[in-house]
Amino acid sequence: MSIMCDRLECSSSRRHAAIVALALLCYVVNAHCAMAAERNFDALSFFEWNTTFFQEFSSFRKQWFSVEDRISSIKGEYEPFDWKAVRNSAKDVVARHEHLMVKFARDCRAAKAKLSPAESGPAERAIQLMLEYLDSVGLVVLKLYEITEKLHGKTLDPYSYTMENYNADFREFKDLNARFESKGKDVNLLLYGKASPGK
Structure with a gap:
């Protein structure tokens, strides 16, 4: 039971980390696009x-x-x-x-x-x-x-x-x-x- 809980917690942590990484990636991409638009305007x-x-x-x-x-x-x-x-x-x-x-x-x-x-x-x-x-x-x-x-x-x-x-x-x-x-x-x-x- 303890092993299953550990695995679930580990899986949840990985999902959370993936979501955070994806959010950061979206932020970086959007910022890059905004800077490019500013330069090209x-x-x-x-x-x-x-x-x-x-x-x-x-x-x-x-x-x-x-x-x-x-x-x-x-x-x-x-x-x-x-x-x-x-x-x-x-x-x-x-x-x-x-x-x-x-x-x-x-x-x-x-x-x-x-x-x-x-x-x-x-x-x-x-x-x-x-x-x-x-x-x-x-x-x-x-x-x-x-x-x-x-x-x-x-x-x-x-x-x-x-x-x-x-x-x-x-x-x-x-x-x-x-x-x-x-x-x-x-x-x-x-x-x-x-x-x-x-x-």
Whole structure:
């Protein structure tokens, strides 16, 4: 009886060891497949094939930089300019950014749903990084709009917005811009494998 019990215990131990070994093997294989999928996932191609982001962002950026250039070149407190037109352009930039971000997220969600489970993980991480980048852009253009709104208000009330106010706002804008540029480096690493696509 004792011998039979010993044999049963031995057999049970072997089965348990085999199950543990099989589980470990599955874990190693899955981890290996996930790493291979991560290495092989081409974020640039994924976004180019499944979204219109690059075309839309290019034209959006031109309008955004046009507003930014005008805001950055103020020389004096009473510099005459059509701030209403600049304010309206900045408002349009904010609206275009919102449309761009919503459409990009929707396109990515639809594209990710068609991927295999192994590809879905790297795609999700790439999408999240791009959305963080776009979110940082949104904070920049929103601050630009806020400044143009105040400059437009100054044409109605010259004392409503001083150069001191403007300088404080512009420092905040530069801080937001620095965060956006940092996110941009992360995106360039994701898409091109380097901090700047031109380097």
